[in-house]
Amino acid sequence: MIKSSKKKLIYPLIGLVVCMLIGLGIFFYVNRLLDTPITIKKISVDSTAALKLNILEQISKKNGITEWKLKASSATLLKEEDKAILKDVDVIFYTKENTPVHLTADEGILNTLTHDMSFLKNVIVRHETYTLRTEKLHYEKKPHIILSDVHVTLEDGESVVEGDSMVTHLNQNKTILQGHVKGKFSENFNIP
Secondary structure: OHHHHHHHHHHHHHHHHHHHHHHHHHHHHHHHHHHOOOOOOOOOOOOOOEEEEEEEEEEEEOOEEEEEEEEEEEEEEEEEOOEEEEEEEEEEEOOOOEEEEEEEEEEEEEEEEOEEEEEEEEEEEEEEEEEEEEEEEEEOOOOOEEEEEEOEEEEEEEEEEEEOOOEEEOOOOOEEOOOOOOOEOOOOOOOO
């Protein structure tokens, strides 16, 4: 009887020792894998960028009132300049009456100190029923205006007005086109 109770005690102890040895072996193997340095190949470093973001969202407020909301699919903050280079830009500007003016562009540049912005390539601005198209547009924060010094097209349904340059005073709901202004107006053209 004593031998059978010894066997009952020895087999679990042997099993426990074997499990501990297997566990130690696994521990050392995994530890060795984790200590092996990882080599990364084909990495490129942008020496002009201080920071790159995949998504940028920013809101600008003045006296508690939202002036604009900015979204971009990517942003590169430059080291030596106070600029952020933006891609796939989407901005909503707000007028004094809190009416949204929606702008989209392929590229943009945000001055991180003044919050002035420039938009490039396929710039489209929508306000109520009006659509403005151009290739380059600027936003100046202090006077809260958008302006373009290149050809612009302003559309309202069937009516089209074109000019060599344009200024929109967002707080006054006023757009001024200048230089070789021409247009085609339909009977339904509505001037606000």
